[in-house]
Amino acid sequence: MNFDVTPIIHRRNILYPRLEFRTGRLELILPIDTDETEILEKYHDWIIEKNTFIQEMLDLSATLSFENRTKDELIHLVKEFPETRKHDDVQIKFRKMNTKWASCSNNKTITINSLAQYLPAYHLKYILSHEFLHLTIRQHNTLFKDILLQQYPDMERLERELCGYWFKLNLSR
Ligand SMILES: [Zn+2]
Missing domain, CATH: 3.30.160 (Double Stranded RNA Binding Domain)
Structure with missing residues (x-):
C-alpha cells in the first residue's frame, strides 16, 4: 500500500x-x-x-505571530478584562500547562497556561470567556457553544488559530 x-x-x-x-x-x-x-x-x-x-x-x-508580552503584562491584561472584573470572586492562577490553554475548577479557580502570554489579547479574552462560562455550564453542550458564539461570531476561526498557536509554541522548541 x-x-x-x-x-x-x-x-x-x-x-x-x-x-x-x-x-x-x-x-x-x-x-x-x-x-x-x-x-x-x-x-x-x-x-x-x-x-x-x-x-x-x-x-x-x-x-500567526506572537505577542511580545511578559508574564507580568499577561497578568495585568487578564485582570483588566471586563469579564474578569465582573467575576471578582474568582481566583485566577497562571502556570505552565502541557495540554490546554486554561481550565476551570469547582472551587471558583481558573488556571491559565502561562504560554498564553504570547497570544493576541482577543484570543486571550476568548479563552477567559470560555472558562468563566464553565462556572455556570460545565459541559461543552449546545447551550455553551451558542452563548459563546453570540459573543464571538468568529469562534471557529479563533479555535483554529488557538490550535495553530499551540502547534507554534509547542513544536518550535
Ligand atoms: Zn471548556
Missing part, C-alpha cells in the same frame, strides 16, 4: 500501537512483534486524515 505521507515508525516494548505527532510529523509507535503493513493498512484513512490536519495546522501556525 502506498502512503502519501509515511509516518516515522518506532518499535517499543509496548502492548498497543499508538500515534504521536510531537515533532510535527506523524510518528507511529508499534509493539515489537506487530506487522507494520497490517497496522498501516488498518489505520490508513485515519493516518491520512491526521497528517492533513497536522499539515494544515503547521501552515496556519506559520502565518
Whole structure:
C-alpha cells in the first residue's frame, strides 16, 4: 500500500500501537512483534486524515505571530478584562500547562497556561470567556457553544488559530 505521507515508525516494548505527532510529523509507535503493513493498512484513512490536519495546522501556525508580552503584562491584561472584573470572586492562577490553554475548577479557580502570554489579547479574552462560562455550564453542550458564539461570531476561526498557536509554541522548541 502506498502512503502519501509515511509516518516515522518506532518499535517499543509496548502492548498497543499508538500515534504521536510531537515533532510535527506523524510518528507511529508499534509493539515489537506487530506487522507494520497490517497496522498501516488498518489505520490508513485515519493516518491520512491526521497528517492533513497536522499539515494544515503547521501552515496556519506559520502565518500567526506572537505577542511580545511578559508574564507580568499577561497578568495585568487578564485582570483588566471586563469579564474578569465582573467575576471578582474568582481566583485566577497562571502556570505552565502541557495540554490546554486554561481550565476551570469547582472551587471558583481558573488556571491559565502561562504560554498564553504570547497570544493576541482577543484570543486571550476568548479563552477567559470560555472558562468563566464553565462556572455556570460545565459541559461543552449546545447551550455553551451558542452563548459563546453570540459573543464571538468568529469562534471557529479563533479555535483554529488557538490550535495553530499551540502547534507554534509547542513544536518550535
Ligand atoms: Zn471548556
